[in-house]
Amino acid sequence: MIGAKPRRILITGGNTGLGLALAKKLSRRHSLLLSGRKSQADVADMLPQGAGYVVADQNDPQLSAQALVNGIRDHGWDGLDNVVLNAGTGIAPLNGIDSTEAIRQTLDVNLLSAILQARALFPLLKKSKGTLTLIGSVARSGSATIPVYAASKAGLHGLARALRSEWKGQVSVQVLHPGAAKTDMHDKAGYDPGRMRSVFLEADDVAAMMASAIAARRSPVNLSWVRYLNGGAFTGRRL
Numbered sequence: 001m002i003g004a005k006p007r008r009i010l011i012t013g014g015n016t017g018l019g020l021a022l023a024k025k026l027s028r029r030h031s032l033l034l035s036g037r038k039s040q041a042d043v044a045d046m047l048p049q050g051a052g053y054v055v056a057d058q059n060d061p062q063l064s065a066q067a068l069v070n071g072i073r074d075h076g077w078d079g080l081d082n083v084v085l086n087a088g089t090g091i092a093p094l095n096g097i098d099s100t101e102a103i104r105q106t107l108d109v110n111l112l113s114a115i116l117q118a119r120a121l122f123p124l125l126k127k128s129k130g131t132l133t134l135i136g137s138v139a140r141s142g143s144a145t146i147p148v149y150a151a152s153k154a155g156l157h158g159l160a161r162a163l164r165s166e167w168k169g170q171v172s173v174q175v176l177h178p179g180a181a182k183t184d185m186h187d188k189a190g191y192d193p194g195r196m197r198s199v200f201l202e203a204d205d206v207a208a209m210m211a212s213a214i215a216a217r218r219s220p221v222n223l224s225w226v227r228y229l230n231g232g233a234f235t236g237r238r239l
Protein backbone atom coordinates (compact mmCIF):
# COMPACT_ATOMS: atom_id res chain seq x y z
CA MET A 1 0.00 0.00 0.00
CA ILE A 2 1.29 3.45 -0.97
CA GLY A 3 0.65 6.74 0.84
CA ALA A 4 -1.17 7.06 4.14
CA LYS A 5 -0.83 4.33 6.76
CA PRO A 6 -3.39 1.54 6.28
CA ARG A 7 -6.26 1.85 8.74
CA ARG A 8 -8.31 -0.87 10.42
CA ILE A 9 -11.87 -0.05 9.37
CA LEU A 10 -15.10 -1.71 10.48
CA ILE A 11 -18.18 -1.03 8.30
CA THR A 12 -21.54 -2.39 9.40
CA GLY A 13 -23.95 -3.21 6.59
CA GLY A 14 -20.86 -3.66 4.44
CA ASN A 15 -22.13 -6.51 2.27
CA THR A 16 -24.29 -4.45 -0.12
CA GLY A 17 -25.45 -0.93 -1.04
CA LEU A 18 -23.59 2.09 0.28
CA GLY A 19 -21.54 0.08 2.80
CA LEU A 20 -20.19 -2.23 0.09
CA ALA A 21 -19.52 0.70 -2.27
CA LEU A 22 -17.49 2.37 0.51
CA ALA A 23 -15.68 -0.90 1.27
CA LYS A 24 -14.71 -1.38 -2.37
CA LYS A 25 -13.39 2.15 -2.47
CA LEU A 26 -11.19 1.67 0.59
CA SER A 27 -10.11 -1.94 0.17
CA ARG A 28 -6.93 -1.24 -1.80
CA ARG A 29 -5.47 1.04 0.88
CA HIS A 30 -6.92 -0.23 4.14
CA SER A 31 -7.77 -3.37 6.15
CA LEU A 32 -11.49 -3.99 6.32
CA LEU A 33 -13.90 -5.91 8.49
CA LEU A 34 -17.50 -5.83 7.26
CA SER A 35 -20.69 -6.92 8.95
CA GLY A 36 -24.24 -7.76 7.92
CA ARG A 37 -27.16 -9.98 8.72
CA LYS A 38 -26.57 -12.50 5.92
CA SER A 39 -24.27 -15.50 6.38
CA GLN A 40 -20.65 -15.50 5.28
CA ALA A 41 -21.53 -18.08 2.59
CA ASP A 42 -24.23 -15.81 1.17
CA VAL A 43 -21.96 -12.79 0.78
CA ALA A 44 -18.51 -14.32 0.18
CA ASP A 45 -18.57 -13.70 -3.59
CA MET A 46 -19.55 -10.03 -3.20
CA LEU A 47 -16.94 -8.86 -0.69
CA PRO A 48 -13.76 -7.04 -1.72
CA GLN A 49 -10.67 -9.23 -1.68
CA GLY A 50 -9.06 -9.50 1.74
CA ALA A 51 -12.02 -8.08 3.66
CA GLY A 52 -13.11 -9.95 6.78
CA TYR A 53 -16.79 -10.53 7.52
CA VAL A 54 -18.83 -10.98 10.67
CA VAL A 55 -22.52 -11.76 11.05
CA ALA A 56 -24.16 -9.24 13.39
CA ASP A 57 -27.96 -9.22 13.22
CA GLN A 58 -29.17 -5.86 14.51
CA ASN A 59 -32.67 -7.12 15.17
CA ASP A 60 -31.03 -8.02 18.49
CA PRO A 61 -29.03 -4.86 19.27
CA GLN A 62 -27.16 -6.21 22.28
CA LEU A 63 -26.13 -9.45 20.55
CA SER A 64 -25.06 -7.48 17.48
CA ALA A 65 -22.70 -5.35 19.57
CA GLN A 66 -21.21 -8.46 21.18
CA ALA A 67 -20.90 -10.16 17.77
CA LEU A 68 -18.87 -7.19 16.49
CA VAL A 69 -16.55 -7.22 19.50
CA ASN A 70 -16.01 -10.99 19.10
CA GLY A 71 -15.55 -10.65 15.33
CA ILE A 72 -12.89 -7.97 15.77
CA ARG A 73 -11.03 -10.15 18.27
CA ASP A 74 -11.28 -13.23 16.01
CA HIS A 75 -10.00 -11.12 13.11
CA GLY A 76 -6.86 -10.52 15.17
CA TRP A 77 -7.34 -6.79 15.75
CA ASP A 78 -6.72 -5.25 19.15
CA GLY A 79 -7.95 -1.79 18.14
CA LEU A 80 -9.82 0.12 15.45
CA ASP A 81 -8.99 3.28 13.48
CA ASN A 82 -12.45 3.80 11.97
CA VAL A 83 -15.92 2.46 12.61
CA VAL A 84 -18.72 3.26 10.14
CA LEU A 85 -22.10 2.33 11.62
CA ASN A 86 -23.93 2.16 8.32
CA ALA A 87 -26.33 -0.81 8.57
CA GLY A 88 -29.91 0.34 8.38
CA THR A 89 -33.40 -0.50 7.33
CA GLY A 90 -36.67 1.20 6.48
CA ILE A 91 -40.19 -0.16 6.46
CA ALA A 92 -42.87 1.66 4.49
CA PRO A 93 -46.01 1.98 6.64
CA LEU A 94 -49.08 0.07 5.42
CA ASN A 95 -51.93 2.49 4.70
CA GLY A 96 -49.92 5.23 6.41
CA ILE A 97 -49.78 3.46 9.77
CA ASP A 98 -46.70 1.78 11.22
CA SER A 99 -47.27 -1.43 13.16
CA THR A 100 -45.75 -1.56 16.62
CA GLU A 101 -43.52 -4.37 15.41
CA ALA A 102 -42.26 -2.32 12.45
CA ILE A 103 -41.56 0.65 14.76
CA ARG A 104 -39.58 -1.54 17.17
CA GLN A 105 -37.64 -3.20 14.37
CA THR A 106 -36.70 0.11 12.74
CA LEU A 107 -35.56 1.62 16.02
CA ASP A 108 -33.69 -1.56 17.04
CA VAL A 109 -31.79 -1.88 13.76
CA ASN A 110 -31.13 1.81 13.09
CA LEU A 111 -30.79 3.39 16.51
CA LEU A 112 -30.53 1.06 19.51
CA SER A 113 -27.92 -1.10 17.75
CA ALA A 114 -25.82 1.97 16.95
CA ILE A 115 -25.97 3.15 20.55
CA LEU A 116 -24.90 -0.22 21.97
CA GLN A 117 -22.29 -0.81 19.26
CA ALA A 118 -20.78 2.64 19.78
CA ARG A 119 -20.50 1.97 23.50
CA ALA A 120 -19.00 -1.50 23.00
CA LEU A 121 -16.45 -0.31 20.40
CA PHE A 122 -15.36 2.84 22.24
CA PRO A 123 -12.39 1.17 24.05
CA LEU A 124 -11.05 -0.20 20.75
CA LEU A 125 -11.37 3.18 19.01
CA LYS A 126 -9.85 5.01 21.96
CA LYS A 127 -6.61 3.02 21.63
CA SER A 128 -5.89 4.69 18.29
CA LYS A 129 -7.78 7.97 18.80
CA GLY A 130 -10.03 6.69 16.02
CA THR A 131 -13.18 7.98 14.37
CA LEU A 132 -16.76 6.80 14.80
CA THR A 133 -19.01 7.62 11.84
CA LEU A 134 -22.78 7.25 12.05
CA ILE A 135 -24.74 7.03 8.80
CA GLY A 136 -27.96 9.00 9.16
CA SER A 137 -30.10 10.36 6.34
CA VAL A 138 -31.35 13.68 5.04
CA ALA A 139 -34.75 12.24 6.06
CA ARG A 140 -33.77 12.92 9.68
CA SER A 141 -35.27 16.39 9.51
CA GLY A 142 -38.68 14.83 8.91
CA SER A 143 -39.94 13.11 5.78
CA ALA A 144 -43.60 12.51 5.05
CA THR A 145 -44.52 8.79 4.76
CA ILE A 146 -41.48 7.51 6.70
CA PRO A 147 -41.84 9.04 10.18
CA VAL A 148 -40.21 6.20 12.14
CA TYR A 149 -37.24 5.97 9.78
CA ALA A 150 -36.90 9.76 10.09
CA ALA A 151 -37.08 9.51 13.88
CA SER A 152 -34.39 6.81 13.98
CA LYS A 153 -32.06 8.99 11.89
CA ALA A 154 -32.80 12.08 13.99
CA GLY A 155 -31.83 9.94 16.98
CA LEU A 156 -28.46 9.18 15.37
CA HIS A 157 -27.96 12.91 14.80
CA GLY A 158 -28.47 13.61 18.51
CA LEU A 159 -26.32 10.65 19.50
CA ALA A 160 -23.44 11.92 17.37
CA ARG A 161 -23.68 15.40 18.86
CA ALA A 162 -23.65 14.02 22.40
CA LEU A 163 -20.80 11.54 21.87
CA ARG A 164 -18.74 14.10 19.95
CA SER A 165 -18.73 16.23 23.02
CA GLU A 166 -18.46 13.40 25.59
CA TRP A 167 -15.56 11.62 23.83
CA LYS A 168 -13.70 14.79 22.82
CA GLY A 169 -9.93 14.22 22.78
CA GLN A 170 -10.40 10.44 22.84
CA VAL A 171 -12.49 9.43 19.81
CA SER A 172 -13.78 11.65 16.97
CA VAL A 173 -17.48 11.29 16.27
CA GLN A 174 -19.42 12.42 13.24
CA VAL A 175 -22.77 11.85 11.54
CA LEU A 176 -23.17 11.83 7.75
CA HIS A 177 -26.59 12.27 6.15
CA PRO A 178 -26.81 10.81 2.62
CA GLY A 179 -29.51 11.85 0.22
CA ALA A 180 -31.49 9.26 -1.74
CA ALA A 181 -29.21 6.77 -3.47
CA LYS A 182 -29.66 3.90 -5.93
CA THR A 183 -29.50 0.86 -3.65
CA ASP A 184 -31.96 -1.94 -2.89
CA MET A 185 -33.07 -0.26 0.35
CA HIS A 186 -36.29 1.20 -1.03
CA ASP A 187 -37.44 -2.08 -2.57
CA LYS A 188 -36.64 -3.94 0.66
CA ALA A 189 -38.67 -1.31 2.54
CA GLY A 190 -41.68 -1.88 0.32
CA TYR A 191 -41.45 1.68 -0.98
CA ASP A 192 -41.63 2.47 -4.69
CA PRO A 193 -39.99 5.83 -5.45
CA GLY A 194 -41.33 5.66 -9.02
CA ARG A 195 -39.79 8.14 -11.42
CA MET A 196 -37.91 9.80 -8.55
CA ARG A 197 -35.47 6.87 -8.63
CA SER A 198 -33.90 8.27 -11.80
CA VAL A 199 -32.62 11.30 -9.86
CA PHE A 200 -31.20 9.27 -6.98
CA LEU A 201 -27.41 9.49 -6.60
CA GLU A 202 -25.24 6.55 -7.64
CA ALA A 203 -24.06 4.49 -4.65
CA ASP A 204 -20.42 4.91 -5.74
CA ASP A 205 -20.76 8.71 -5.70
CA VAL A 206 -22.30 8.71 -2.22
CA ALA A 207 -19.51 6.35 -1.09
CA ALA A 208 -16.89 8.75 -2.48
CA MET A 209 -18.46 11.63 -0.55
CA MET A 210 -18.59 9.44 2.57
CA ALA A 211 -14.87 8.64 2.28
CA SER A 212 -13.77 12.27 2.04
CA ALA A 213 -16.16 13.34 4.82
CA ILE A 214 -14.74 10.60 7.07
CA ALA A 215 -11.20 11.80 6.34
CA ALA A 216 -12.20 15.38 7.21
CA ARG A 217 -13.88 14.27 10.51
CA ARG A 218 -16.41 17.11 10.31
CA SER A 219 -19.96 16.72 11.59
CA PRO A 220 -22.78 16.83 10.64
CA VAL A 221 -22.36 16.56 6.86
CA ASN A 222 -25.16 16.24 4.29
CA LEU A 223 -24.19 14.03 1.34
CA SER A 224 -26.87 15.13 -1.07
CA TRP A 225 -27.14 16.45 -4.63
CA VAL A 226 -26.00 19.91 -3.52
CA ARG A 227 -22.71 18.50 -2.29
CA TYR A 228 -22.39 16.27 -5.35
CA LEU A 229 -22.93 19.22 -7.72
CA ASN A 230 -20.21 21.09 -5.83
CA GLY A 231 -17.79 18.28 -6.71
CA GLY A 232 -18.18 16.37 -3.43
CA ALA A 233 -17.54 12.98 -5.04
CA PHE A 234 -14.34 14.09 -6.76
CA THR A 235 -12.68 16.58 -4.43
CA GLY A 236 -11.83 16.73 -0.76
CA ARG A 237 -9.53 14.74 1.48
CA ARG A 238 -8.58 11.15 0.79
CA LEU A 239 -9.11 8.52 3.46
Ligand SMILES: NC(=O)c1ccc[n+]([C@@H]2O[C@H](COP(=O)([O-])OP(=O)(O)OC[C@H]3O[C@@H](n4cnc5c(N)ncnc54)[C@H](OP(=O)(O)O)[C@@H]3O)[C@@H](O)[C@H]2O)c1
Binds near residue numbers: 038087135179
Ligand atom coordinates in the same frame (compact mmCIF):
# COMPACT_ATOMS: atom_id res chain seq x y z
N1 LIG B 1 -30.13 4.38 -0.12
C1 LIG B 1 -30.58 5.54 0.28
O1 LIG B 1 -31.33 6.25 -0.42
C2 LIG B 1 -30.16 6.09 1.64
C3 LIG B 1 -30.37 7.45 1.89
C4 LIG B 1 -29.99 7.96 3.12
C5 LIG B 1 -29.44 7.14 4.07
N2 LIG B 1 -29.27 5.82 3.81
C6 LIG B 1 -28.69 4.99 4.87
O2 LIG B 1 -27.51 4.40 4.40
C7 LIG B 1 -27.30 3.14 5.05
C8 LIG B 1 -27.06 2.06 4.01
O3 LIG B 1 -28.25 1.95 3.23
P1 LIG B 1 -28.27 1.26 1.79
O4 LIG B 1 -29.00 2.17 0.91
O5 LIG B 1 -26.91 0.80 1.42
O6 LIG B 1 -29.24 0.02 2.08
P2 LIG B 1 -29.12 -1.52 1.66
O7 LIG B 1 -28.56 -1.65 0.30
O8 LIG B 1 -30.47 -2.07 1.94
O9 LIG B 1 -28.06 -2.09 2.70
C9 LIG B 1 -28.39 -2.14 4.06
C10 LIG B 1 -27.29 -2.84 4.83
O10 LIG B 1 -27.71 -2.89 6.20
C11 LIG B 1 -27.71 -4.24 6.63
N3 LIG B 1 -28.81 -4.54 7.52
C12 LIG B 1 -30.13 -4.30 7.34
N4 LIG B 1 -30.84 -4.83 8.36
C13 LIG B 1 -29.94 -5.40 9.19
C14 LIG B 1 -30.04 -6.11 10.40
N5 LIG B 1 -31.20 -6.38 10.99
N6 LIG B 1 -28.89 -6.56 10.97
C15 LIG B 1 -27.70 -6.33 10.40
N7 LIG B 1 -27.54 -5.69 9.26
C16 LIG B 1 -28.65 -5.23 8.65
C17 LIG B 1 -27.86 -5.09 5.38
O11 LIG B 1 -27.33 -6.38 5.63
P3 LIG B 1 -27.98 -7.69 4.96
O12 LIG B 1 -27.86 -7.47 3.49
O13 LIG B 1 -27.14 -8.79 5.48
O14 LIG B 1 -29.41 -7.72 5.43
C18 LIG B 1 -27.08 -4.29 4.37
O15 LIG B 1 -25.72 -4.61 4.45
C19 LIG B 1 -28.55 2.91 5.91
O16 LIG B 1 -28.29 3.30 7.23
C20 LIG B 1 -29.58 3.82 5.28
O17 LIG B 1 -30.57 4.21 6.20
C21 LIG B 1 -29.60 5.26 2.61
